[in-house]
Amino acid sequence: YKRAAGVLSSLALLFPTRIKVVEHCFDSRDAYRSWLIDGQFRDKVLDPRAHSHTSSPFTWISKRATAKPLTKDVTSFIGGCDDTLEYCKRLCAPVEDNGPQAKMLNDEYTADHGYDYDLVVIGGGSGGLAASKEAVAQGATKVAVLDFVKPSPAGTSWGLGGTCVNVGCIPKKLMHNAAIIRESITADSAAFGMPSSPSTDHSWTTMRENVQNHIRGLNFKYRVNLRENDVRYLNKLGKLKDAHTIEVTDKKGQTSDITAARVLIAVGGRPTDLDCEGGDLAISSDDIFALEKSPGKTLCVGASYISLECAGFLAGLGYDTTVAVRSILLRGFDRECADKIGDYMKDHGVKFKTQVVPKKLEKVDEDRIQVTFSDDSTDIYDTVLVAIGRSADTEKLGLDNVGIKVNERNGKIPTTFEQCSVPNIYAIGDVMEGCPELTPVAIQAGLSLSRRLFGGSKEPMDYKNICTTVFTPIEYGTVGYSEDEALEVFGAENVEVYHKSFIPLEWSISDARSHHQAFTKVIIDKSDNSKVVGIHFLGPAAGEVMQGYGTAMKKGLTFQDLQDTVGIHPTSAEEIVTLSVTKSSGADAAAGGC
Numbered sequence: 001y002k003r004a005a006g007v008l009s010s011l012a013l014l015f016p017t018r019i020k021v022v023e024h025c026f027d028s029r030d031a032y033r034s035w036l037i038d039g040q041f042r043d044k045v046l047d048p049r050a051h052s053h054t055s056s057p058f059t060w061i062s063k064r065a066t067a068k069p070l071t072k073d074v075t076s077f078i079g080g081c082d083d084t085l086e087y088c089k090r091l092c093a094p095v096e097d098n099g100p101q102a103k104m105l106n107d108e109y110t111a112d113h114g115y116d117y118d119l120v121v122i123g124g125g126s127g128g129l130a131a132s133k134e135a136v137a138q139g140a141t142k143v144a145v146l147d148f149v150k151p152s153p154a155g156t157s158w159g160l161g162g163t164c165v166n167v168g169c170i171p172k173k174l175m176h177n178a179a180i181i182r183e184s185i186t187a188d189s190a191a192f193g194m195p196s197s198p199s200t201d202h203s204w205t206t207m208r209e210n211v212q213n214h215i216r217g218l219n220f221k222y223r224v225n226l227r228e229n230d231v232r233y234l235n236k237l238g239k240l241k242d243a244h245t246i247e248v249t250d251k252k253g254q255t256s257d258i259t260a261a262r263v264l265i266a267v268g269g270r271p272t273d274l275d276c277e278g279g280d281l282a283i284s285s286d287d288i289f290a291l292e293k294s295p296g297k298t299l300c301v302g303a304s305y306i307s308l309e310c311a312g313f314l315a316g317l318g319y320d321t322t323v324a325v326r327s328i329l330l331r332g333f334d335r336e337c338a339d340k341i342g343d344y345m346k347d348h349g350v351k352f353k354t355q356v357v358p359k360k361l362e363k364v365d366e367d368r369i370q371v372t373f374s375d376d377s378t379d380i381y382d383t384v385l386v387a388i389g390r391s392a393d394t395e396k397l398g399l400d401n402v403g404i405k406v407n408e409r410n411g412k413i414p415t416t417f418e419q420c421s422v423p424n425i426y427a428i429g430d431v432m433e434g435c436p437e438l439t440p441v442a443i444q445a446g447l448s449l450s451r452r453l454f455g456g457s458k459e460p461m462d463y464k465n466i467c468t469t470v471f472t473p474i475e476y477g478t479v480g481y482s483e484d485e486a487l488e489v490f491g492a493e494n495v496e497v498y499h500k501s502f503i504p505l506e507w508s509i510s511d512a513r514s515h516h517q518a519f520t521k522v523i524i525d526k527s528d529n530s531k532v533v534g535i536h537f538l539g540p541a542a543g544e545v546m547q548g549y550g551t552a553m554k555k556g557l558t559f560q561d562l563q564d565t566v567g568i569h570p571t572s573a574e575e576i577v578t579l580s581v582t583k584s585s586g587a588d589a590a591a592g593g594c
Contacts, residue, residue, distance in 0.1 A: 001057045004084040008059075011088055016111045018456045020139070022065045032056060041069060047077035059084045064141050064230065075137075102417040102452055102460035107424040109453075113261040115244055117142045119453070120260035122238040122246070122397070125162020127429035127442025128266030129222060133229040134447045138455035144258070145226060146248060148237035150393075152286035153273065159219030160233070163268050163430075164439040166215055171289035172309055174211050176471045178202075179316025183473075187512035202317045204294035212290060234258075240398035243422050247398070262453060265413065265420075265427040266446065267397065269390040269437070274301060278361030281369050282384040285310065295319060296382030299371060301358055303329045305470045307387035308345065312473040315349045322351040322381075324358060324373065330470065334482035337536050340519055344474040344538075347516070353377075358384070392431040407433055417460055418449045426453075436466055467550035469543035474518070477546030479553050480534035486523045494527040498559070498579040502591035504540050504572045517590075520575050522562065530559040535576065545573040 005023055012019040026032040036042050036058055042050045045060065059078040066073065078087050109118075118140040121128040124147025132145045149166075151157040158166035182202060189195065226233045236248035241257065249255045271284035285306050288295065297320040300311040307323060308330065315321040323345075330338035346352060353373065360372040361384060370380045392411035399406060399413070402422050406413055412433040418426050426449060429435060429442030444461060451457035470476040486495050499521035507513035518539030524530045535549050552561065567574025581589045 001081070004057050004059060004081045007085060007088050011091060015091075015456075017109055017454070018139075020065050020111055022062070024069050029056075041071060044071035045074050045077050049079065050077045053080065055080050057081060057084065059087075063137060064139070100460055101458040104417050104419050104452070105423040107262060107419075109261050109424065115259040115261045117144050117232075117258065117260040119143045119262045119264060119450075120238070120246060120258065121145045121264045121266055123147065123162065123266035123268060123429075123431075124160045124222070124233070125266060125268050125429065125442065126164050126439045127268075127446040128162070128264065129226070129446075130443040131264055131266065131428060131446030131450045132226070132231045134450035135454050136230050138450055138453075140450075140454045141230075142232075143230070144232040144234055144260075146234050146236055146238040146246070148235060148249070148251075150237070152270075152284060153280060154283050154287045156287045156290050158290075159216065160222045160235075161215075161219055165218050165222075167286045167289055169439055170215060170218070171211050172285075172313075173471060174214070175207065175289065175313045175317075176309065178207055179313040179473070182318065183316050188506075188510045191510045202294075204291070204317075208289070208291065239396065240402050240425075243402050243424055261424065263425045264446075264449070265394075265397065265425065265431055266429050266442070267393045267431050268442075269392045269411075269430040271387065272389040272391055274358065274361075274384075274386040274388070276357075276359050276361065278363075278369075279358075279386075281361045281363065282386040284386055288383075288385055291383075295385075297380075298322070298383040298385060299324060299358075299379070299381045301384065301386045302388040303327070303331070304387050304389065305330060305333075305472075307385070308341065308472050309470065310385055310387065311350050312345060312348070312471070315345075316473060320351075321349070322353060322379070324353045324356055326355070326357050333470070333476070334478065334534075334536050335484055336521075337476055337478070337482075337519070337538055340538055341470070341472050341474060341476055344516065345472060348473045350473075390430065390437065394431060417452075418445060434463075436463065436468070438466065438468055441466060462554075465550065465553040467543075467546050469546060471543075474516070474538050475540065475542035477537045477542030478535065479546055479550045480532070481523060482534060482536075483521070483523055486525070486533055490525050490527065490533070494525055496524050496526055496530075497583040498522045498524070498581065499583060499589045500575055500579055500581060500591050501589055502539075502572070502575050505570045506540065518572060518575075520579070522559065522576065522579055524559045532557045532559055532562065537572075537576065539572045541572070545576075549576065 008021045012021045042053055057080060060074050061076045062073040063075055064073055078084055119135050121132045124145050128145060132143050135143050147160050149157050223233055236250050239247045241247050244259050246258050247255055248258055271286055273279060274282045288310060298314050300307045300323045303325040311321050311323045329342045356373040356375050358371050359374050362370050364370045364380060368380050368382055369384050370378055372378050394406055394411045404420050404422055413420055413427045413431055414433045415427050418428050420427055428445040428449060430437045435441060448461040465480055467479040483497055501517040501519050503514060504518050520537045522532055523534035525533050532553060537545050562577050565577040567577045581587045
């Protein structure tokens with residue numbers, strides 16, 4: 001016992017951020033065996049080796065340091081003296097280079113730092129919540145999350161969970177699904193033998209109430225989940241006073257200070273306002289999902305995926321919907337696919353005003369809005385929704401107090417491996433410069449960072465080949481390079497594109513749908529064993545189709561691998577593994593029969 005404890009204590013001095021030794025001593029051998037065997041501590045440890053252990057020491061790894069041993073905290077069983085010494089040898093052994101490592105600056109963290117918290121996360125969105133819980137799982141004992149929602153300019157507020165759950169992915173997908181249900185009734189019912197004219201009247205109030213009830217349930221679950229994972233939730237607004245001190249303000253305006261050895265900024269972003277006369281009459285994606293009454297005739301300003309998604313489900317629910325586009329649709333996405341989405345949406349009932357921006361909004365007829373566009377045309381709408389971009393929510397974070405500079409254009413924080421210019425302050429998610437603005441990216445980055453900060457990992461977050469889906473009326477799933485990007489990066493001589501247009505089986509007998517076509521293409525690098533560098537899919541359930549291909553891309557998928565894969569029939573996903581027509585051949589890319 002003394003030998004094992006002595007070696008572990010020495011390693012704890014060498015690696016204070018990785019090891020903390022807690023000794024549980026007993027007055028006699030009988031007392032020790034009474035606790036271990038009669039008290040059934042060993043029997044409740046999952047590792048079967050522990051069930052027959054009788055000698056001293058009994059060594060295990062725990063989620064946290066507690067005065068009383070708790071089996072629920074045991075993450076792994078090490079063993080007795082010999083096993084403990086072997087564990088110490090492995091810990092000190094040179095590690096083989098198995099890939100890229102995150103080389104971070106020393107933030108001078110020690111287990112006995114003396115601050116209120118090991119880690120304070122500013123921002124209770126998906127990334128911040130994931131990082132806080134993982135920090136505790138990796139050994140941090142004092143972790144807090146600050147989350148305080150500042151109402152939108154239109155007065156909308158929400159609960160714990162950040163943009164995704166409250167005013168982003170979750171309500172958007174539910175309302176998108178509502179539009180799909182209505183479209184199925186109107187477009188498909190007759191062809192499949194259902195009543196030819198069922199009611200398609202839509203109740204915005206009912207949908208909104210059910211969506212918001214679901215969100216409130218998630219808000220509650222997040223709070224419970226933090227408590228269960230020993231993370232303290234503080235419903236307060238945080239502002240940095242120095243590198244380790246945060247001024248917090250509660251909803252009554254009362255302020256106090258808390259201190260932390262490490263600070264993680266995960267405040268995300270907020271919609272960019274419409275900069276024109278009367279721009280304050282417009283709402284944003286922070287407001288649309290909580291509107292008390294139906295939006296009615298709606299103008300969506302912007303060609304971003306948020307604007308097109310909102311326009312898509314509003315039109316799908318039967319509302320008169322127009323999109324004002326300054327230049328091109330879905331900048332940053334594959335151009336061919338973006339154009340196909342635009343064509344589909346026009347046929348879906350969405351109107352487009354191109355090459356214009358609003359220059360004036362004014363109230364008319366009491367609560368309607370007249371919009372004057374840059375081409376001097378005018379129209380009157382019930383709702384104007386602006387979705388022209390987002391900026392990081394860093395303006396009042398106190399970054400100037402600690403010397404952290406942001407990108408003046410979007411407020412985002414430059415980092416290296418999520419570490420800011422001040423070594424003990426970190427950033428993840430939409431607030432970080434160069435980070436894809438996607439919820440799963442923020443979550444994965446938060447997990448990866450906490451494992452490095454508190455678990456000894458050196459593995460960096462991998463921001464390459466990340467799948468995403470745009471939930472427009474025809475869904476668009478993508479991973480990897482767009483065609484234009486591939487041509488620029490790899491050279492036209494090294495790029496080949498396999499493509500296909502096809503009619504999904506479920507559309508084939510519906511007169512309202514059969515004139516539409518889904519589409520997919522795979523982009524390969526011919527100079528690297530025909531490695532797949534981009535996959536694009538337009539069609540039903542695009543997100544479900546694309547997820548598995550994203551895993552394959554991370555593993556170095558080649559076009560031959562796709563050809564060797566047996567498809568699931570009859571599905572739209574199989575069209576990707578049956579591609580054979582190249583763009584360079586000039587052959588017809590339309591799919592044939594079964």
